[in-house]
Amino acid sequence: MANPADRIAALRWLVDSGADEAVLAQPRDRFAENKAPPRARPAPAPGDAPPAKAPRGASVPRGASVPLALEAPDAASESARDLAAGCETLDQLRDVMARFDGCALRHTATNLVFGDGNPESRVMFVGEAPGADEDRQGLPFVGVSGQLLDRMIAAIGLSRKSAYITNILPWRPPGNRKPDAAEVTICLPFIRRHIELVAPELLVLVGGTAASTLLERREGITRLRGRWLFYALDSGEIPALPIYHPAYLLRQPALKRQAWQDMLALKHRLAGMT
C-alpha cells in the first residue's frame, strides 16, 4: 500500500474500529503468523502427561512478568479485595491502585484515573471508565461527555469542585470499548472501597454500566434511570439515582428532557424536599 492516501484511509479505518493504541513497540503481523504451517507435534509416548494448556489471553514473551488478570480474574479480584480492605484513606487507595498489576487495562492505559472534586461532598457521581481525554489528563469526565456532565451538574447548583466524580474502572479500555465482565469484577473492590471512604449521602450512577454493576440489577438504564434505589454497603445503604450517560445524551438529545427531570430529582433530594 504505497499510496499515502490509502495508508491514511487504512489508519482511519483502524481508529474508527477502535484500534487506536500501539500495544507493542514493534508492529507484529499476526496474519503472517496465522498462515505459517502448523508444526508437527511428536506423538506422546505411552504414559506421558497431557500437554499443559496455554494460559488464557494474549501470549506473553518469555521472561516478561505475567499480568495476573491474563491468567486468573478470580485471583486478581481477590487480591484487589484484600488490598482495598487495607486502605483507610483515599490517598492509600489511590496508591494501591496505581501499583496494582492485576488488571490488563493498566498496561494499555497512560494514566490511572482515580477521582476528582470534593471528597467531602454529599454527592458522588460514578461513571463507567475513562476515555481518551481522561486517560491523557488522569481525570474523570473531562472530554466532550464530561463537559455535558459539568453542565448538568451546574444546572442544579453543583460544580465539579463541590461534587465528587469517579468511575467503575480507573483505566481506559483501549479504543473506548465497553469494559468486559472480568475487568469490572477485578476492579469492583476498588470502587466499593472508594465509595466507603468518600461515604457520600447520595450516589449518582452515570450510565448503564455503573448502575447495573453497583446495584446488581439486570435492567437497562432506560428502566433504571430516574428511580431512587439503594446501593448496599457492609455498613448500610446509600440512596442511588441512575441517570443517562452524557455520551448517550449526546447521541440521543431527545432524552435530555428525562435527564433534566433526573437532575431535578437529585436537586430536590439534596434540598431535603423528597
Ligand code: URA
Ligand atoms: N465516560 C465515563 O463513563 N467516564 C469518564 O470519565 C469519561 C467518559
